Amino acid sequence: MKTYNYYLFFSLFLVIFGCKEQAKNETIKSENEDSEVLLETSANASKIGKEYALETQKLLGKNLVGAIQKKGVLGALDFCNVKAIPLTDSIAKKHGAIIKRVSDRPRNIKNKANSVELAQIEHFKKRLEQEKEVDPVVISEGNKNKFYYPIITNAMCLQCHGTPNEEIAPATLSKLEGLYPDDKAIGYGPNEVRGIWSITFK
Ligand code: HEC
Numbered sequence: 001m002k003t004y005n006y007y008l009f010f011s012l013f014l015v016i017f018g019c020k021e022q023a024k025n026e027t028i029k030s031e032n033e034d035s036e037v038l039l040e041t042s043a044n045a046s047k048i049g050k051e052y053a054l055e056t057q058k059l060l061g062k063n064l065v066g067a068i069q070k071k072g073v074l075g076a077l078d079f080c081n082v083k084a085i086p087l088t089d090s091i092a093k094k095h096g097a098i099i100k101r102v103s104d105r106p107r108n109i110k111n112k113a114n115s116v117e118l119a120q121i122e123h124f125k126k127r128l129e130q131e132k133e134v135d136p137v138v139i140s141e142g143n144k145n146k147f148y149y150p151i152i153t154n155a156m157c158l159q160c161h162g163t164p165n166e167e168i169a170p171a172t173l174s175k176l177e178g179l180y181p182d183d184k185a186i187g188y189g190p191n192e193v194r195g196i197w198s199i200t201f202k
Pocket of ligand 1: 064073074076077080081082084085101102103105106107108109111151152153154156157158159160161185194195196
């Protein structure tokens with residue numbers, strides 16, 4: 001009788017212990033699956049965000065270069081002043097997204113970065129300084145994705161964002177002063193973080 005009791009106790013112990021182990025494995029498995037899903041979602045969001053940013057950049061770039069060729073830098077200023085935000089919004093509307101071009105040193109006060117965006121700008125500046133690859137940043141909040149990607153200057157930009165009276169011609173400068181009395185977007189060199197794309201989508 002005694003041996004039987006021992007045997008029963010031992011089997012019960014095995015059953016309880018065994019079940020526990022199995023349950024533990026299941027949670028580990030589902031956590032892994034969740035994080036795989038998360039990784040996949042974020043890679044996909046990164047791809048979508050990049051597409052939206054590139055599409056907007058292309059549209060703005062094409063119009064900007066066209067305006068400079070047709071009307072010169074001074075004329076192109078009017079284009080940027082009037083058209084940059086509506087053109088950006090047109091792509092946003094098409095995709096049901098929010099697309100912003102924001103900066104820590106904005107020309108147009110409407111393009112001023114918020115605190116989260118400022119932190120991302122600092123992050124991208126550091127990456128560029130360290131000559132590391134600059135990958136987009138995606139932050140998922142509920143069913144929304146927030147995408148951040150840097151906007152980097154090249155020589156062409158300096159005609160309107162470079163050093164006054166060197167790259168920025170005096171006439172351009174005085175027109176800029178008229179349009180944007182609080183302009184902070186001058187004094188840039190090439191290959192600097194001029195701002196970021198800040199895009200929100202589902
Ligand atoms: C012809 C002049 C001109 C050139 C060239 C130019 N920009 Fe601008 N940029 C402007 C104006 C004007 C604004 C303000 C637009 C507005 O009022 O919405 C602006 C705004 C911006 C903004 C939005 C943030 C802010 O400061 O308001 C970014 C980012 C920007 N430019 C990046 C660039 C980059 C990068 C290049 C080169 C590829 C470039 N720009 C070339 C005139 C120019």
